[in-house]
Amino acid sequence: MFDQLSERLGAIFSRLSGRGRIGESDLGEAMREVRVALLEADVSLPAARAFVARVKEKSLGADVLASLSPGQTIVKIVHDELTALLGPADPAQARLHFSDAPPAVIMLVGLQGSGKTTQAAKLALRLKEQGRRSLLVAADVYRPAAVDQLCALGKQIELPVFERGQGDPVAIARDGVAEAKRIGLSTVLVDTAGRLQIDDALMDELSRMKSAINPCEVLLVADSMTGQEATAVAKGFHERLGVTGVILTKLDGDTRGGAALSIFDAIGAPIKFVGVGERVSALEPFHADRMASRILGMGDAMTLIEKTQSLYSEEQARSLEQKFLRNAFTLDDFLDQLRQVRKIGSMGELLKMVPGLSQKLPKDFTVPEAEVNRVEAIICSMTRRERRDPALLNGSRRKRIAVGSGTQVSEVNRLVRQFDETRRMMKQFGGKRRHFLGK
Numbered sequence: 529m530f531d532q533l534s535e536r537l538g539a540i541f542s543r544l545s546g547r548g549r550i551g552e553s554d555l556g557e558a559m560r561e562v563r564v565a566l567l568e569a570d571v572s573l574p575a576a577r578a579f580v581a582r583v584k585e586k587s588l589g590a591d592v593l594a595s596l597s598p599g600q601t602i603v604k605i606v607h608d609e610l611t612a613l614l615g616p617a618d619p620a621q622a623r624l625h626f627s628d629a630p631p632a633v634i635m636l637v638g639l640q641g642s643g644k645t646t647q648a649a650k651l652a653l654r655l656k657e658q659g660r661r662s663l664l665v666a667a668d669v670y671r672p673a674a675v676d677q678l679c680a681l682g683k684q685i686e687l688p689v690f691e692r693g694q695g696d697p698v699a700i701a702r703d704g705v706a707e708a709k710r711i712g713l714s715t716v717l718v719d720t721a722g723r724l725q726i727d728d729a730l731m732d733e734l735s736r737m738k739s740a741i742n743p744c745e746v747l748l749v750a751d752s753m754t755g756q757e758a759t760a761v762a763k764g765f766h767e768r769l770g771v772t773g774v775i776l777t778k779l780d781g782d783t784r785g786g787a788a789l790s791i792f793d794a795i796g797a798p799i800k801f802v803g804v805g806e807r808v809s810a811l812e813p814f815h816a817d818r819m820a821s822r823i824l825g826m827g828d829a830m831t832l833i834e835k836t837q838s839l840y841s842e843e844q845a846r847s848l849e850q851k852f853l854r855n856a857f858t859l860d861d862f863l864d865q866l867r868q869v870r871k872i873g874s875m876g877e878l879l880k881m882v883p884g885l886s887q888k889l890p891k892d893f894t895v896p897e898a899e900v901n902r903v904e905a906i907i908c909s910m911t912r913r914e915r916r917d918p919a920l921l922n923g924s925r926r927k928r929i930a931v932g933s934g935t936q937v938s939e940v941n942r943l944v945r946q947f948d949e950t951r952r953m954m955k956q957f958g959g960k961r962r963h964f965l966g967k
């Protein structure tokens with residue numbers, strides 16, 4: 529995500545940070561380079577110029593903070609300006625707003641293929657995890673497969689879908705809302721049709737739909753891979769529909785960053801979520817300050833902490849701690865942990881968020897998924913008793929497990945040895961849970 533921009537800015541600032549004094553000409557040169565980096569990231573020229581001018585002005589007027597070097601002071605100013613460019617001053621505005629009276633109606637709009645249908649399901653899943661049940665409404669009637677796609681996603685996340693095949697999309701949306709009210713669901717997510725380009729017929733339909741269902745959020749789904757062009761599209765939708773928030777999708781790709789950096793500036797509606805993959809769980813709330821840190825290569829400690837925290841509820845953590853203390857941590861628990869870690873995506877992505885580590889890791893760094901899969905296969909080939917009590921694992925049992933999991937006896941041996949070591953270590957550290965959980 530924004531690798532190129534991040535690299536360029538990182539190089540500029542590490543040069544500045546190394547200096548004890550920064551003269552006006554050093555600053556001027558650095559800012560010229562920042563402008564080029566922004567343009568290469570597909571930020572519009574006026575936006576890049578304005579950005580650099582603001583940073584320059586503030587840098588020249590800045591009192592160097594006692595604890596910061598001149599270079600660090602400039603990086604801090606750039607960070608603050610980048611944060612201001614990416615989102616509203618009050619971060620609460622970037623959260624989802626719900627109407628007082630249920631159901632809260634959320635409309636998803638955007639160009640064809642931007643990710644509306646997928647984000648509708650992702651959002652529904654996220655809300656479900658927060659205790660809000662949604663009705664998904666299939667108001668894209670032009671592509672027959674669109675309805676099927678939403679139904680399949682609904683099944684996957686176990687939420688109802690309101691559909692009527694073809695028909696008048698405005699009427700379908702209206703009846704969908706009525707249905708949600710009737711069955712007592714708190715939220716309605718309306719998936720709408722997209723076009724290759726903004727056209728009057730589409731805008732007219734969406735605008736009539738909006739009047740009919742009175743949504744509390746009109747979310748524009750925008751593909752971050754389209755770069756600066758996304759801002760023109762955003763303006764088109766905003767003028768006709770009054771967009772209240774943006775979901776920026778496909779940030780997992782090698783997007784240059786232009787859309788993310790320009791869209792809030794262009795329409796004043798905050799980015800509320802980002803799509804980071806095709807899976808239904810691949811949606812993250814957007815935080816301007818954290819994104820700025822990530823772009824500047826400062827890592828993203830907060831998101832990392834949240835991710836690890838969401839893995840362990842307090843209760844789970846306590847129960848794990850008890851298990852360690854009683855030495856009752858079994859291979860089943862071990863397998864659980866392994867699956868938990870996998871749930872949050874590849875470990876490589878996670879490690880890249882660690883401040884200071886992000887730049888040191890090789891670009892193509894990944895944790896060997898295959899290794900994790902083998903460990904999983906080995907544990908799954910054990911009987912329940914063996915998982916509870918690995919001491920049972922004599923030579924013939926190990927041979928059976930190796931055959932069953934398609935691995936070698938030596939791999940089984942290694943796993944058992946590692947598990948024993950982990951357990952011994954955990955017992956020692958069990959009392960210091962906070963360290964272990966990284967909280």
Ligand SMILES: Nc1nc2c(ncn2[C@@H]2O[C@H](COP(=O)(O)OP(=O)(O)OP(=O)(O)O)[C@@H](O)[C@H]2O)c(=O)[nH]1
Binds near residue numbers: 639668723780810
């Ligand atoms: N990599 C990646 N792919 C995504 C993301 N969001 C959606 N996609 C993919 O993008 C493609 C289009 O997504 P859809 O949700 O069908 O897009 P849409 O806007 O509903 O498309 P139309 O209904 O045709 O207008 C699908 O293949 C999705 O899997 C994302 O955040 N990252």
Ligand SMILES: [Mg+2]
Binds near residue numbers: 644645646668720
């Ligand atoms: Mg769709």
